[in-house]
Amino acid sequence: MSLTHRTWAYLTRKWPQTVTLLGLMVAIFTLMATCWALHQTTTTVGANIKTALKPSLTVSAKQAPDGLTADMVARLAGFPGMTGAYELDTQSLVRYAGRDGQDLSLKPGEKLDPATLNGAEDLENGWEESGRLYAATNTAQDGSFSRGDLELTSGRMIDGEHQVLIHEDLARRNGLAVGDTITLRSVESDQPSVEARIVGLVTHHKKQSDQTPTMELYENRVFSDAVTGSELIFGQTAGRSLAQSGTFFVTDPDQIDDLMEQVNAVADSQAQPLRVTKDDSDYVNARDALTGMSQIVLIAQVVVVGVCFAVLALFLVFRQQHRLRETGVLLAMGQTKRSILAQRVAEVSLVAVVGWLLAWPISSLIAAGVGQRLLTSNAPSTVIGLADVTVVVTASTWGMVAIIGLPLCVAATIAAMVPTVRLKPKHILSHMS
């Protein structure tokens, strides 16, 4: 009678034992696959946050008369280690006027003592009654919008030159609407005024203090494109001076300190003072949290594998005790120990393969539920979009579970058989009787 026939007969006719073993296998492979999927996801998220959290170096040229020049921007953006992407921004205290040249009426805020403002003596008279302009290459990415402090209520975001967003309160006070044109003039420079078209109205959701000065009130803020800001501060310089500061995104945030040193060296060599700062706190927080969790998952993986296979080996040892008579009889009939061991291995392997297949959908469900909860509860809130991450048991994870799990099942079977294999047939038979 062939080994295959014996194996199949045992598995099908001793089905309660087979089902118990199958349940154990499913549990083992599910745990393994879930841990592996979690580990793989934390690794993937760890790689994704390098770009998602956009770690950057900010180069400020606020103290430089020419600001950040086009040459400097091109040089910094093309620096090895930079992604090439950048955002430019300029801020300025600005007076707004309508078509008729009359200053727009602003919402009055707290009166500011000129002595409390650095450089106030250089400002034009009446600066206390100005608003603040935020000019940027990408207004939608401005923190006030991305955090939800401000919201676009009508019109659209800025998508070209000489376009502004104003607060709906400012529009209401002055009878302005989307499509109207206003004139902007910086009180911080002697450059001529710039005209810009209103493309959208915004409102704010963040509460403001009663002591907020006029220029800092949300109602008096205006957002514009970078060119408008550049022209207000630096005048018509044919695009030579682009902005007061620029944010340059780096490729590998783990190299940001080295990159900062190199950029600082370039900045120091300039005639105009430049200040370089790094912004990678979100990335560092997220990375540290994910690294911690990844280590926990890795330890859990090792523990799960160890415990699962110790339990499996114990289960098989226990089962072998119940099959001692069978082992003794087969040995008495001249079967070799190797042949008996091969039958046990074949039985366990067959059940392990079925358990492995069944565990895929189960572990996918568990990984998606438990895994995501673990990720979102352990990772910091700054990890944008982490709540949307789905922990998936991929084919590679599944393959890895098979590559490690199935040989361990065979090893557990052999380990469970060792005490019996070491006995002489007579001892097995006398133990039986």
Added chain:
Amino acid sequence: MIEVKNVVYAYDKGRAVLRGVSARFEPGKMYAILGPSGCGKTTLLSLLGGLDSPRSGQILCDGDDIEQTGLARHRRHNVAFIFQSYNLIDYLTPKENVALTATGDPRAVLERVGLTGAEAGRNVLKLSGGQQQRVAIARALASSAQIILADEPTGNLDEDTAEEIIAALKNCAHDLGKCVIIVTHSNQLARAADVVIRLSKGKTQIVERTGVMKHAGPEAGL
């Protein structure tokens, strides 16, 4: 033919149960090994079957030392066991149990020991004790082994069934020419044997069925 020569066997604790036992077993005869409990009957059977090795002495099968040819090989080719508790594989049918050792059609062997085709396909645990022992005998008969070793084969059976089993074993020896060696306490079985070997205090006393004592003492042979 199987022969034990000056076999000594002691348990791990050092107590010798067989002290220089010698005996020869020939085909076509049924042997009964008798003796008090603990005298080494089952141990002698185990040594004959290659389940264990003696401390000293030799066991020769057709002139070859079974230690030299290999115990597993000896078990596979030369001997077949019948146990008191039948020791059938419980997840196999009678037919499959016989097929474990059979070289031919297991159903023919089962029919020879009185099991029908329907019984041959049932779960072995649903058979009566007598039927299970018949399956065990069929398993021994089906193999190509010329030596059948039986340990208390009628120990768990009623008198009538025991009678049938004894007849079946006797047929194995006389009709099929096999060497049947039985360890037993049963006088009924001993009376049916061609040769009775009494084992006491590690020594053998061999008696032909005619009642004539052939030899006595540790060097006894037949």
